[in-house]
Amino acid sequence: MSISLKNISKSYNKVNAVQNITFNVKQGELFGLIGPDGAGKTTLFRILTTLLIPSEGTASVAGFNVVNDYKSIRNNVGYMPGKFSLYQDLTVEENLDFFATIFGTTIEENYDLIKDIYIQIEPFKNRRAGKLSGGMKQKLALCCALIHKPKVLFLDEPTTGVDPVSRKEFWEMLKRLQQKGITILVSTPYMDEAELCDRIALIQDGKILEIDTPKAIVKHYPKPIYNVRANDMYQLLKSLNDYSHNHSVYPFGEFVHYTDSRSDFKPKELEQYLESKNLLDIIINKTAPTIEDTFMELAK
Amino acid sequence: MSNNKVIEVEGLTKMFGDFIAVNAITFNVEKGEIFGFLGANGAGKTTAMKMLIGISNPTSGAANVAGFDVFTNAEDIKKNIGYMSQKFALYDDLTVKENITFFGGIYGLSRKKIKEKSTILIEELGLQNVSNQLVGSLPLGWKQKIAFSVALLHNPKIVFLDEPTGGVDPITRRQFWEMIYKAANQGTTIFVTTHYMDEAEYCDRVSIMVNGKIEALNTPKKLKEQFKAKSMNDVFLKLARG
Numbered sequence: 001m002s003i004s005l006k007n008i009s010k011s012y013n014k015v016n017a018v019q020n021i022t023f024n025v026k027q028g029e030l031f032g033l034i035g036p037d038g039a040g041k042t043t044l045f046r047i048l049t050t051l052l053i054p055s056e057g058t059a060s061v062a063g064f065n066v067v068n069d070y071k072s073i074r075n076n077v078g079y080m081p082g083k084f085s086l087y088q089d090l091t092v093e094e095n096l097d098f099f100a101t102i103f104g105t106t107i108e109e110n111y112d113l114i115k116d117i118y119i120q121i122e123p124f125k126n127r128r129a130g131k132l133s134g135g136m137k138q139k140l141a142l143c144c145a146l147i148h149k150p151k152v153l154f155l156d157e158p159t160t161g162v163d164p165v166s167r168k169e170f171w172e173m174l175k176r177l178q179q180k181g182i183t184i185l186v187s188t189p190y191m192d193e194a195e196l197c198d199r200i201a202l203i204q205d206g207k208i209l210e211i212d213t214p215k216a217i218v219k220h221y222p223k224p225i226y227n228v229r230a231n232d233m234y235q236l237l238k239s240l241n242d243y244s245h246n247h248s249v250y251p252f253g254e255f256v257h258y259t260d261s262r263s264d265f266k267p268k269e270l271e272q273y274l275e276s277k278n279l280l281d282i283i284i285n286k287t288a289p290t291i292e293d294t295f296m297e298l299a300k
Numbered sequence: 301m302s303n304n305k306v307i308e309v310e311g312l313t314k315m316f317g318d319f320i321a322v323n324a325i326t327f328n329v330e331k332g333e334i335f336g337f338l339g340a341n342g343a344g345k346t347t348a349m350k351m352l353i354g355i356s357n358p359t360s361g362a363a364n365v366a367g368f369d370v371f372t373n374a375e376d377i378k379k380n381i382g383y384m385s386q387k388f389a390l391y392d393d394l395t396v397k398e399n400i401t402f403f404g405g406i407y408g409l410s411r412k413k414i415k416e417k418s419t420i421l422i423e424e425l426g427l428q429n430v431s432n433q434l435v436g437s438l439p440l441g442w443k444q445k446i447a448f449s450v451a452l453l454h455n456p457k458i459v460f461l462d463e464p465t466g467g468v469d470p471i472t473r474r475q476f477w478e479m480i481y482k483a484a485n486q487g488t489t490i491f492v493t494t495h496y497m498d499e500a501e502y503c504d505r506v507s508i509m510v511n512g513k514i515e516a517l518n519t520p521k522k523l524k525e526q527f528k529a530k531s532m533n534d535v536f537l538k539l540a541r542g
Contacts, residue, residue: 036440036441036468038439038440039469133342135342161463162341163343163536167495189467190496191470204469233502234485237481251474253497253531254521296470299470
């Protein structure tokens with residue numbers, strides 16, 4: 001196992017940030033921690049990168065215990081925190097050189113690993129890190145986290161606040177790193193990114209809701225889901241929320257995802273109800289659940 | 301200007317030295333409309349928004365927001381709009397009630413009015429148990445819902461929302477959008493940026509900025525037809541890299 005957590009808990013004063021977390025990440029796996037702000041993702045990252053000592057439980061990374069062997073872990077992992085943490089007043093090249101030197105290596109020695117990413121920011125190598133755009137900062141931070149050829153890479157919300165195109169490019173980079181044998185633990189609040197991981201843990205309020213492959217997780221969704229659409233989204237949402245048989249009502253893009261509390265639900269009845277609320281152009285179709293549907297059902 | 305247009309922008313441009321951050325953008329937003337303002341990081345959204353809310357002077361072009369000219373009446377614009385962003389919305393070291401009182405005061409509401417609004421807001425959001433807690437101790441999703449309500453305290457004509465739901469959990473994110481629908485239904489115009497493409501579908505119309513220019517502007521349905529795309533995410537991916 002590349003990463004292993006057993007009954008890990010961490011509390012600050014009386015607040016339990018994470019509770020009784022157990023999971024394993026295999027060598028070379030791309031594992032996602034999926035959950036919103038405040039779920040406890042960052043606390044887990046800090047424990048695994050030896051920056052926090054757990055209140056209870058044991059954990060190991062690359063075969064080393066997070067408490068006793070913290071120095072070995074630091075030499076073997078790369079960590080990209082959620083907040084940009086490079087030196088703003090050093091240039092792109094100086095930052096990279098600095099991190100290489102600290103780990104007793106050189107940019108040349110491991111250039112192979114970062115080449116694909118670094119060439120995208122190389123035209124700006126003499127620019128100070130503080131003056132880079134969001135997307136370029138993110139790429140530089142990734143290069144700095146990789147420059148000592150870590151066995152395990154920790155990425156805490158690398159795509160938060162990043163536009164869809166840059167997010168897509170970032171995940172393509174992760175896939176290439178995975179092919180080079182690096183184990184990756186990545187967190188994200190974007191549920192659509194969950195599908196790109198080998199396995200995911202859904203996490204909320206410091207607890208794991210479910211761990212499995214993305215495909216298996218959506219299979220566990222307990223009810224049929226319907227796409228509902230009408231001419232007026234606001235009235236549609238209101239009417240569905242007022243409908244006494246609803247189990248869940250969530251807007252999903254141009255549709256509302258609707259589930260019914262009855263096992264013998266008839267879409268025709270719902271259609272008639274919506275018509276009685278003066279809605280027009282009503283469409284009700286069965287649809288497949290997504291990770292986000294599953295997350296909301298579990299978090300309810 | 302016609303009564304129904306609350307934002308009118310023509311050829312609005314902002315240059316920093318030789319760099320054209322916003323390149324002659326032109327569009328209108330109607331009263332009560334939910335207008336999605338999309339674009340990749342660095343496309344010029346924030347710069348454009350800063351001009352519209354009266355805190356950055358345009359280099360050239362014209363813009364009228366809530367009935368006031370951005371060049372000559374920037375102060376009046378500020379009084380007639382609400383604003384919240386992902387990065388800053390409320391003071392973490394003030395309580396919920398103190399934040400409401402503070403922002404109410406800034407917008408010139410009377411003490412009586414502030415008290416009235418404060419009670420309604422706290423009740424509507426179900427915050428009775430936390431109204432005396434520091435905002436910093438609340439989950440992000442709650443903060444953002446409170447911030448939106450606070451941005452509406454002075455009944456502005458338009459609310460500008462800069463990535464209001466970034467990092468917010470999926471359930472709260474949807475509750476937030478139900479609040480947006482409600483406000484729009486009551487006639488408030490919503491001008492919103494987001495990186496969640498499902499949220500782009502919730503907008504009445506969407507504009508997409510690429511390298512300082514508005515490259516597309518239409519209803520989500522028409523944009524999908526125009527770019528032969530299944531979703532707004534596909535539209536965005538086709539456009540945003542220029």
